[in-house]
Amino acid sequence: MTDDALRQFVGYGMKRAFHAIQQDVTAALQPYGLRMLTFSALAVIGQSPRLRQSALADILAIERPNLVLILDELERAELITRDRARDDRRAYELSPTIRGRRLLEKAVAAVAAHDARMTRGLSAEERAVLIRAMARIEANGRGEDDGTGDLADGRGAVSQA
Amino acid sequence: MTDDALRQFVGYGMKRAFHAIQQDVTAALQPYGLRMLTFSALAVIGQSPRLRQSALADILAIERPNLVLILDELERAELITRDRARDDRRAYELSPTIRGRRLLEKAVAAVAAHDARMTRGLSAEERAVLIRAMARIEANGRGEDDGTGDLADGRGAVSQA
DNA sequence: TATTGTTATACTCTATAACTATA
DNA sequence: TATAGTTATAGAGTATAACAATA
Numbered sequence: 001m002t003d004d005a006l007r008q009f010v011g012y013g014m015k016r017a018f019h020a021i022q023q024d025v026t027a028a029l030q031p032y033g034l035r036m037l038t039f040s041a042l043a044v045i046g047q048s049p050r051l052r053q054s055a056l057a058d059i060l061a062i063e064r065p066n067l068v069l070i071l072d073e074l075e076r077a078e079l080i081t082r083d084r085a086r087d088d089r090r091a092y093e094l095s096p097t098i099r100g101r102r103l104l105e106k107a108v109a110a111v112a113a114h115d116a117r118m119t120r121g122l123s124a125e126e127r128a129v130l131i132r133a134m135a136r137i138e139a140n141g142r143g144e145d146d147g148t149g150d151l152a153d154g155r156g157a158v159s160q161a
Numbered sequence: 162m163t164d165d166a167l168r169q170f171v172g173y174g175m176k177r178a179f180h181a182i183q184q185d186v187t188a189a190l191q192p193y194g195l196r197m198l199t200f201s202a203l204a205v206i207g208q209s210p211r212l213r214q215s216a217l218a219d220i221l222a223i224e225r226p227n228l229v230l231i232l233d234e235l236e237r238a239e240l241i242t243r244d245r246a247r248d249d250r251r252a253y254e255l256s257p258t259i260r261g262r263r264l265l266e267k268a269v270a271a272v273a274a275h276d277a278r279m280t281r282g283l284s285a286e287e288r289a290v291l292i293r294a295m296a297r298i299e300a301n302g303r304g305e306d307d308g309t310g311d312l313a314d315g316r317g318a319v320s321q322a
Numbered sequence: 323t324a325t326t327g328t329t330a331t332a333c334t335c336t337a338t339a340a341c342t343a344t345a
Numbered sequence: 346t347a348t349a350g351t352t353a354t355a356g357a358g359t360a361t362a363a364c365a366a367t368a
Contacts, residue, residue: 215326229328
């Protein structure tokens with residue numbers, strides 16, 4: 001009558017937690033006309049002006065075709081500019097507008113509040129472990145091992161099953 | 162040139178980690194003709210025979226309409242049965258078939274191996290913190306506070322912003 | 323009237339192939 | 346030839362409204 005059997009799996013809990021986060025952050029960003037993907041793109045562009053689309057796609061780990069509509073949205077809202085690169089006329093350089101910088105500042109605060117809301121009840125240590133664990137999982141998905149080089153042999157799947 | 166600014170947010174890391182998990186578990190379940198949602202449904206039904214669809218939808222936190230196709234898929238594969246409830250002829254009782262039980266057993270092992278693969282490099286303690294943290298986030302999304310009743314006042318968002 | 327399961331539908335996110343214009 | 350950006354498209358997952366059968 002419960003999902004106890006599934007709760008042992010990281011993926012099941014993460015799916016449910018991420019769904020909750022997705023809903024909350026979407027609501028938090030709505031007043032700014034942003035969603036998770038446009039916010040993420042704007043945040044990276046804000047920190048790295050003159051970034052190219054393909055570089056941004058790599059950083060955000062999204063496919064180039066899917067980035068196009070995200071940038072269209074940001075450009076239409078006059079939050080970023082797409083300028084032809086002088087040294088490579090195929091490429092665009094992405095930069096935030098003043099308006100984009102201002103909106104980003106507010107949106108970052110809103111997302112920080114959202115984050116605090118969703119992680120309420122977790123200690124700073126637990127939160128740090130959470131973030132590191134998710135980075136580790138992501139790296140494992142890319143087939144990377146950790147840097148320690150002592151236990152992992154690249155074959156087994158032993159840990160705590 | 163990086164996503165450092167976003168890495169401070171739990172949601173960003175979780176999105177990327179979940180994407181990695183989703184890909185890996187999908188591949189792990191493919192040989193069994195299952196996907197994450199059909200696996201989850203089968204796992205709950207396997208543990209709670211004669212479960213009703215609406216109860217299953219509640220447990221898995223998915224909308225009733227979306228459960229229909231999932232169960233169609235499991236029924237077509239002869240992994241579960243849908244039997245009219247004797248006491249309420251609107252309702253169906255969901256039970257695993259023998260075949261469903263056998264497949265579930267193998268699929269659980271495959272998912273456990275997937276889980277071990279994705280969490281490789283995490284200690285048992287880190288893994289436990291991860292799972293508890295995600296449950297906490299999910300509960301925060303439902304507007305629940307933790308059971309401690311000392312610091313939370315239901316208004317603020319103070320923690321580690 | 324309310325509930326169970328269903329149908330239809332729409333929206334978001336993701337993935338791939340193929341195109342254009344440059345290199 | 347290969348690369349940057351684009352278009353078109355298809356597939357998941359999720360959400361809501363409305364319906365038939367039954368309570």
